[in-house]
Every structure is written in structure tokens, then in C-alpha cells.
Amino acid sequence: MRVVTISATYGARGASVGPAVAERLGLPFVDRAIPETVAGEIGCTLEEALAHDGRAESGIGRILAGAARLPNVAMGGMDVYLPDRAIVPPEEFVEHTAGIIRRTAERDGGVLLGRAAAVVLKDRPDALHVRLDGPRERRLAIAAAETSGAGARTGAPGRGVERMLDDNDRARTAYVKHFYGADPADPRLYHLVIDTTRLPASAAVDLIATAARAA
Numbered sequence: 001m002r003v004v005t006i007s008a009t010y011g012a013r014g015a016s017v018g019p020a021v022a023e024r025l026g027l028p029f030v031d032r033a034i035p036e037t038v039a040g041e042i043g044c045t046l047e048e049a050l051a052h053d054g055r056a057e058s059g060i061g062r063i064l065a066g067a068a069r070l071p072n073v074a075m076g077g078m079d080v081y082l083p084d085r086a087i088v089p090p091e092e093f094v095e096h097t098a099g100i101i102r103r104t105a106e107r108d109g110g111v112l113l114g115r116a117a118a119v120v121l122k123d124r125p126d127a128l129h130v131r132l133d134g135p136r137e138r139r140l141a142i143a144a145a146e147t148s149g150a151g152a153r154t155g156a157p158g159r160g161v162e163r164m165l166d167d168n169d170r171a172r173t174a175y176v177k178h179f180y181g182a183d184p185a186d187p188r189l190y191h192l193v194i195d196t197t198r199l200p201a202s203a204a205v206d207l208i209a210t211a212a213r214a215a
Helices: 014-025 033-042 046-051 060-068 090-106 136-146 150-154 159-180 201-214
Strands: 003-008 110-113 127-133 192-195
Touching: 003 014, 003 201, 014 110, 014 201, 033 046, 033 090, 060 159, 090 110, 127 201, 136 159, 192 201
Parallel strands: 003 110, 003 127, 127 192
Antiparallel strands: none
């Protein structure tokens, strides 16, 4: 398979597994290049593109997640006011992002991390869709180990790490549900679901590479 999409919850090692899979398969790893290309196509700054990116640490997903916690508001297709963070509406950023994902698949292929790529490319027979996840407590431990500060030194996740994990999970889920009407945790979206809090990253890379070559 020429295309691998990886959806990963916070602390599930997506940022390390993705590039390693790309290297193993001899494919480009497509992550930071997406908002940079979106900015070039729309004619905005990179900061504006990142503010509407599904993988950004802060941005549109945070607003959507906050709205979803309001009473009587359903995630899928919710009608919510989005602050004017740029002249271009958020839907156009998402449309351009999806276009870049499709062009990547049609041209050289690649390993795509996040941004609902499994949903965007759900009909492509040459795409392998992977989900990386694990129990919250183990993801917290991994996130703490990867984060500088007291939590990383003692091995005990601090409140800051917990808040970061929960905020990231909510934001990425809200982004996919709002713009695509899908739940990124739904296993039916993927060919392979891996608990990367139990298996080492190297084992996950082996599994994904083997699946991509065998399919």
C-alpha cells in the first residue's frame, strides 16, 4: 500500500510511530507540510493555518470541544459560533486540508498523521488506516515521560499533563466529529488498531509495515 493514515490519541506515540513507518516503507511522512501548504494555497500566514489545523496544540478543535460541553449540543453537525480567527472561514481550511491529503494519496503516497485522513481516504483501496490508542492511565505515563518537568522526573503525571491529554483528546475528537460527522475512536474506520501503551513503538512499526506490504 502506498498510503498509510495514522490516527493517534495523545500519549499513544503517534509522533514517533508515524515517521518510523514512513522510513520503513520508503514513503514521505506528511505532517507539518500540510498546514504550510494550506497557508500557501489560501494566502494566509502559517499561524492562521495552524489555528485551524486538526493537529494543532491550540486552535479550532479547542473551540469545538468547548462548545460540545454545552447542554443539548451534539458533536456531529453541531451549529456553533466560531470566532473570526481569520478572514477565511474554517470550512475552507478543512477543505484545503482534505484536498492536500487526496493529492498526496494520488501522487507519491505517504504516511499521514491525523486530520481525519482515514475518513477523507476511506474509499481508496491502496490506503491502510491505523489507529493508535491505549488506556488513559498508561497514555498519561507515556506523556509524562516525554514531557519535561517534575512529572517526567518522578514518573508521576502532573495535573498539567492530565489537562494536556484530556484537552488534546477532546479537541481532535471534536474536529473530526464536527467537520466529518465521524467518531475517530470508531474501530470500523481502521484496518488495524494497536495499543501502543502496551507494545513498544518498534513493535507497532513492525505491525504497520507488515500490514502495508501484505495488503
